[in-house]
Amino acid sequence: MKKIKSLISFIDITFVVLISGFLLYIFVDIFNISKTLKEMQKDKIALAIKNEKETLTTLLKYNFTDELKNEIKKIISHSKDIKNIEINLSNRVFRFNSYESENKMSFKIKEGEIVVYYENNLIKRFFEKYFVRFLIYFLIFFPIIFLLFWYIRTKILKLNLLAKRLEKINFKKISSIEKVDAFYEIENITKAVNTLLKQVNLFYKNQKEFLHRIVKYKNQLETAQSISEMFSWDYDCKEKRFSIMGKNIKILNLKKIKTLDDFLSHFEEEDKKAFKKKLKSACLNNESFEMIHTFITDENKKFYFKSVGKFIKGKVIGVSLNVTEEIKRQQKIEFLAYHDPLTSLPNRAYLKEEFSRLLNIAKRNNKKIAVLYLDLDNFKMVNDTLGHENGDKLLITIANRLKSVLRKSDFISRIGGDEFIILLYGIKDKNSIKEVINKIVNSLKEPINIKQTPIYPTFSIGCAVYPDDSTNMDELLKFADIAMYEAKNKGKNSSKFINEELKKQVNEYYNITNELKSALEKEDELILFFQPQIDLKHKKVRGAEALIRWNHPKRGLLSPFHFISYAEKSNLITYIDRYVLKKAFETLKKWQKYFPDLILSINISPNEFRQSDFISNLKNMLNIYKINPNRLELEITETISMQDIAYTVNILEEVKALGFKIAIDDFGTGYSSLNYLKKLPFNTLKIDQTFIKDLEKDVDDLIITEMIVQIAKVLKKETVAEGVENKKILEIIKNLEVDVAQGYYFAKPMPKESFERFVRNFDYNKFE
């Protein structure tokens, strides 16, 4: 504003100075011109006189008065400015006329002087013209200049006003200003200012929104950082300045941290070095880095942070995220991956790793390792009677006791429900092993009180030694396992070292299971044999029980006795069950046309019965083969049916709902509760052959069989007598009103074609 004011003053002064200067210039100019004109006039006169001087003098000297007068007259008339000439000679004076004035010039001549009186006509003439012109120019240009000045001054004043308004503008409130003048340039400036103001307003608005958003985002970020327990930091590589943001993680007390050293003082020593190294490398090589490090608070709480740093424009900008939970979870996962969660003992995976490591060490150091395979005797009973929770308590106590009696160098792991494996590294001989076994046994002599019940747990222990028994880890474990089974078979609470015979059994086990796997893939080695079941009332073939046979390529036809136990141990039984079921469905599908009334019975193993997809598999097969489910009888053993009765009832209900028949197999050998039995939705009771085959000799068997038949009748169930081997037994069971007979008397299990022939040719009278 002051500048504009001073500008106006300056213009005013300039105008005055210019006018004054102009006038002064005119004055000086006039003065100079006058002077020059005077000089010119003098020169002109001088020139005129110079030319005439001699003539005039001569004329006067020789007294040519007339000629002199004429000459002077001529000079005066020519000159216009010269008004009189006076010639002063020593002896005479000539004066042309009486005119005198101050304007006179004297010219020295030899005899005297010539005085010329003149008028400044040149100046007069000049100024007459000059002033006229000046007046004309002045009258024309001065108003123009004045108007121009006035105009500029007015506009500058308007500009001044505009500037004042601009000065007072609060761009937050005013989006435009009024124009102060209609003057084109001012209007343009006003327009430009208004446009600028709009842009400024818009910019301010955007900036405000932007700032608002930034604050919002900052808060959100801080909240997010707080929630996610993270903070950011930056490190100026050049200035070595460190700053930290996200200070709202109160527990870390980050506000205290001012320098990098402050920050690193919370790190563990190793992490501190690593972080410094990475930070330095990031600064030098424009690198990014990522590391997980500790952060120990002032309260000595340990956290884990994942820090990611990136070099950007001379700074390493980083984010640190609290990954304590993640790390702990990871550690837990790692722990769980290698430990049994119940006892915290290493699990099978850990065992294998450790065993492998120890084997390498033992190999290098020529040491022995004893593998003890421990299986808790009767643990299932504890679980069943006292519940799983107490079973778990028992296991924990046992694990602790085992740990307490073992050396630190010994390795103990829990690999199954009640199975433990102990590795004794550097053991000397069997005696030393036995000493350890004795310690283990002694540790369990003291009873463990569960629910105020003293329990005396015992172990069956199998043992194999590296390198005496094998140098292969899996083989050693296998041998110890087999030895443990052998010990258990011996009567529990005992230990057994692996020996050559057992090793042979083990090898046989593995050979058979491998061959079984191969047989299952081929589908022509495992075949179904059919033992006819005779309906005694209607004297016809009721159906058959499908029994699996293994047509072994080397050993010939093998009964289930030779391979089922191996299948159960190796878990191949599941595949065999499904195989048998599939073959049964195929057979019934074929029989639908020729033997639609025949009932095919198949044995369902406990393993298959417990499979979660047992029912869905049945449904699936039914959908595939579209057979009459009433022609398929699923046999479950009495023992299975009485275990977890609720589960059994549910499954059997579903089986029955699908339309299948259900038979309770080997009835009389288990511990059936009549109360439970009446709940089971079965169709047939199969009396175990142990009662039937001695019927003719053993009165007890006869009474039991009679009772079973009576129970079946009460429950309105069909009875099947297995093991009918002669006519006498047939007669007895007929008298006992058994519904169906099955046994060698009628036929041994036979291939399908033979059975079909048997059915076609069956004549009951032949057996009476």
Added chain:
Amino acid sequence: MKYLFLFFIFFSFLAANINELLYIEAKLYTKIIKISNFQKKNKKIVIDLIYDKDSVKIAKKMAKFLEKNGVDVRMDTVPNFSEADAYILVTKKISDKFKKRLLRTKKLIFSIYPDMIKDSMVSIYIGAKVKPIINLYLIKKASIYINPIILKVAKIYEKD
């Protein structure tokens, strides 16, 4: 000395190119007569050329040059005092008597000889420049009006 020198020059000049000099004089004198308003209107200038027997040839030549300039020339051994507008002396032998009578005619008296200026009104001066020389005493004595222009170009004869 001066006149001796002039004389010598004159004769040298005369000897070299008397005709040229006579031509210049003829032309110069005619002009002087004209600017001195001695010329009668619509009437030729009449010049009385006074010569002697020694200068007949020169006089004739002079007369011839004068005539070429449109001048009516009368050649006399004795001046005719009545009709001439001016007199040109082509002689050095002129008596005082004649001289006085010529003065009384109030006509311009020219002499072709520079050294005769004392007895004539106008003659020719031969110096760095060739220009007329006038004898203002005689002109004043004869009360003849002289055009001051002549003074500007002519040399003024001063008595010794």
